[in-house]
Amino acid sequence: xxxxxxxxxxQTEVGEHWGKSLRxxxxxxxxxxxxxxxxxxxxxxxxxxxxxxxxxxxEHLGALIADFVGLRGIEAVKVxxxxxxxxxxxxxxxxxVASGLLDVVIVVxxxxxxxxxxxxxxxxxxxxxxxxxxxxNGVSFVSLNALLMQRYMHEYGVRHExxxxxxxxxxxxxxxxxxxxxxxxxxxxxxKRARMVAAPINLMDSSPVADGAAAVVLAPSDVARKFQxxxxxxxxxxxxxxxxxxxxRRDPLFLSAAALSAQKAYRQAGIGPNDVxxxxxxxxxxxxxxxxxxxxxxxxxxxxxxxxxxGEITLGGRIPIxxxxxxxxxxxxxxxxxxxxxxxxxxxxxxQAGPNQVKNARIGMTQNIGGSGATVITHILAAEG
Amino acid sequence: xxxxQNWRLQNQRYRLTGEVCNTCGAKLFPPRDVCPECAKPAYxxxxxxxxxxVYSFTVLSEALAGYEAYEPYPVALVKLQEGPLVTAQLTxxxxxxxxxxxxxxxxxxxxxxxxxDGLIVYGYKFRPVLKPAVNG
Ligand SMILES: [Zn+2]
Numbered sequence: 001x002x003x004x005x006x007x008x009x010x011q012t013e014v015g016e017h018w019g020k021s022l023r024x025x026x027x028x029x030x031x032x033x034x035x036x037x038x039x040x041x042x043x044x045x046x047x048x049x050x051x052x053x054x055x056x057x058x059e060h061l062g063a064l065i066a067d068f069v070g071l072r073g074i075e076a077v078k079v080x081x082x083x084x085x086x087x088x089x090x091x092x093x094x095x096x097v098a099s100g101l102l103d104v105v106i107v108v109x110x111x112x113x114x115x116x117x118x119x120x121x122x123x124x125x126x127x128x129x130x131x132x133x134x135x136x137n138g139v140s141f142v143s144l145n146a147l148l149m150q151r152y153m154h155e156y157g158v159r160h161e162x163x164x165x166x167x168x169x170x171x172x173x174x175x176x177x178x179x180x181x182x183x184x185x186x187x188x189x190x191x192k193r194a195r196m197v198a199a200p201i202n203l204m205d206s207s208p209v210a211d212g213a214a215a216v217v218l219a220p221s222d223v224a225r226k227f228q229x230x231x232x233x234x235x236x237x238x239x240x241x242x243x244x245x246x247x248x249r250r251d252p253l254f255l256s257a258a259a260l261s262a263q264k265a266y267r268q269a270g271i272g273p274n275d276v277x278x279x280x281x282x283x284x285x286x287x288x289x290x291x292x293x294x295x296x297x298x299x300x301x302x303x304x305x306x307x308x309x310x311g312e313i314t315l316g317g318r319i320p321i322x323x324x325x326x327x328x329x330x331x332x333x334x335x336x337x338x339x340x341x342x343x344x345x346x347x348x349x350x351x352q353a354g355p356n357q358v359k360n361a362r363i364g365m366t367q368n369i370g371g372s373g374a375t376v377i378t379h380i381l382a383a384e385g
Numbered sequence: 386x387x388x389x390q391n392w393r394l395q396n397q398r399y400r401l402t403g404e405v406c407n408t409c410g411a412k413l414f415p416p417r418d419v420c421p422e423c424a425k426p427a428y429x430x431x432x433x434x435x436x437x438x439v440y441s442f443t444v445l446s447e448a449l450a451g452y453e454a455y456e457p458y459p460v461a462l463v464k465l466q467e468g469p470l471v472t473a474q475l476t477x478x479x480x481x482x483x484x485x486x487x488x489x490x491x492x493x494x495x496x497x498x499x500x501x502d503g504l505i506v507y508g509y510k511f512r513p514v515l516k517p518a519v520n521g
Contacts, residue, residue: 119450126449131386132394133415134472136496136508138445138452139460146443147462147472154441154485198443243421247462247470252441 004097005224005231005384008037008217009343014181014331017211022056022112023068029213029339030069030108037217038227043102044075048089048109049335050082054124055116065108075102082128083284084370085109086214086338087239087377093218094237094379103220109339110213121209125334128371130245142206142285144246144372146198149287152253153200156302160200163286164191165308167204167328170283173315174325176355181210181331205286210331214339216346224384230350235363236265236380244374257376258295258367265365265378266297273297276380277361278320278348280341282369283327292367293321296378320358323348338368342379349383386499391506398508399493403469405431412467435491436514437465444480451497459483463511477512488514 010032012025020028026047034040047061058064062076079089086109093105113121125141126134134144152158167186174180186204194204224231240260243249250256266272273296281296283289290304298319299307312318324330324344327337345364347353353361367378396402403414408425412433420427440462448456459475461483475483476494489511496508 122447123450132390133397135449136386136506137460137473137510138449138455138458138497139472140445140447140449142447143443143445143460144472147441147460150443151441151462151485196446198445198447201443245472247472248415248421252462252470 001098002100003221004094004218004234005221006216006234006342006346006381007219007224007228007231008033008039009215009346010036011179011214011340011343012212013179014210014212014333014340016114017112018114020211022052022058022110023064025112025211025213026065026108026110027068029110029215030065030106033106033215033217036228039104039217042071042074042104042106042217044093044096044105045071046089046092046105046107047076047078048086048107048339049078049111050080050085050128051111051113051124051334054127055121056112081375082370083282083332083334084338084368084375084377085335087341087366087368087379088338088370088375090216090339090342090379091237091239091377094234097218097220105218106215107218107339108213108215109336111333111335112211113209113333114211133247134245140198141372142201143198145285145287146201147246148252148291148372149200149285152287152290155253158305161188161192162305162309163205163290164188165311165313166283166286166289167191169308169313170322170326170328173323173356174329177324177330180325180329181208182325182329201285201287207284207327207332210333212331212333212336212340214336214343216339216342231384232346232349233382233384234379235382236269236378238264238268239375239377240264242374244371246372249373253291254301255291255295255373255376257373258292258369261376261378262296262367265380269380271363271380275363276319276365278323278358278364280323280345280364280366281321281326282337282367283322284332284369288369289321292369296365296367315356315358323353323356323358338366338377341366341368342381345381349381388504391504401433401435401491401509403431403433405429412469414465414469414471433465433467435509437463437471437489437511439483439485439487439489440464440470441485442475442483451499461489461511463489474510475512476510490514
């Protein structure tokens with residue numbers, strides 16, 4: 001096993017890209033990452049994507065994008081794990097380089113969601129859940145998370161407005177991220193007045209549908225400096241799973257795959273939650289943020305929500321999260337999200353985060369969740385030197 | 386879902402037929418052939434009574450495509466008496482009256498219509514348990 005470093009990053013603005021197709025979005029991110037890394041060739045391209053077949057009528061993205069960016073001939077394949085596709089692809093790239101079989105690997109996460117009407121996109125996102133036993137009952141992806149939020153509020157005596165700190169923090173951080181979809185702070189009033197989607201989840205609890213692509217270039221750590229003086233080392237990488245359906249989980253309020261994947265990554269890195277300087281978590285809904293903080297060891301069960309209430313998740317807090325806006329305000333182009341998280345963590349560790357910089361950031365963690373918690377991929381990154 | 390996919394599930398949709406693990410006795414719904422509790426084979430059919438209580442619920446203000454007719458509709462995780470949780474719509478109830486712990490029972494209802502032929506998909510929903518009539 002070899003150590004693996006990230007030598008290049010690229011991202012497109014997250015939003016509604018009416019003028020750009022899926023291949024152009026992916027191409028922009030890949031070419032930016034290759035320029036940043038100073039590489040012209042690669043041994044493989046892994047594409048994280050969830051819905052290209054459903055929303056764009058296009059599968060077989062590996063070959064499509066490799067050819068489009070001038071890498072015709074290389075190994076290329078799509079990796080799918082619902083909203084966790086992006087980080088799942090990063091993990092495949094990590095395994096390939098760590099194994100010694102490949103040297104330079106590019107990973108791109110891409111999703112083009114705004115070409116279809118809302119109901120089509122909503123129905124497609126529900127495919128992350130169990131078609132035969134969840135979705136057929138009229139269950140949307142939002143409503144599965146609403147079932148978790150309702151039970152959480154009931155079991156721990158939490159009010160809905162106690163969650164407001166999550167979207168408020170996300171929007172505040174996105175305001176100074178030029179790649180974010182919503183660059184505008186929101187108030188407690190905005191949160192309380194937001195339109196209900198699936199009670200108790202309202203629009204301000206929910207991350208938006210968006211287009212976007214992000215990419216990283218991976219290489220063995222011992223040669224990383226030759227390409228990139230500011231390379232960042234992957235010191236932990238793990239993927240864990242749980243039952244696909246919420247009703248099949250042993251305890252729906254505990255994201256056991258998130259806990260397992262965080263524990264595996266901590267063990268590999270030789271660190272614990274107290275050593276993590278910031279955490280790019282998967283705030284698809286505000287309840288997901290609270291459950292992630294608990295599963296990854298930053299809060300006791302039932303207490304994750306209070307980190308948002310007490311300001312501990314802000315840039316200057318004990319455990320900053322969503323430092324560039326998170327899924328809620330940077331935007332959530334599902335299969336791209338996991339790669340955006342890694343790109344943002346690299347910016348923090350290179351100390352290139354501008355107004356979003358977490359002071360003295362040395363170790364960052366990213367966690368990307370597929371579906372309502374069935375696939376969870378955690379990465380721990382460290383600044384070199 | 387395609388017609389054969391729906392047809393295969395008739396014992397689950399209409400009768401709530403699951404499985405029981407012969408090794409540890411866990412009752413399983415949906416059927417899955419390997420017990421998630423002890424990882425031993427579980428092929429023995431088991432008939433659930435269809436009674437339980439609401440473990441959690443939500444009310445969809447934005448229906449999934451194909452379910453617009455019911456909007457807004459309550460969906461619940463129902464904790465069956467025999468153990469498993471089931472995801473299902475609640476029916477015959479005002480969404481305002483739904484609460485965690487509410488006793489419910491299974492009924493067979495139309496779930497949706499699918500495809501250009503308008504194939505009607507039937508399946509389980511849960512309704513509040515009717516109060517027993519007082520004898521005498
Ligand atoms: Zn068993």
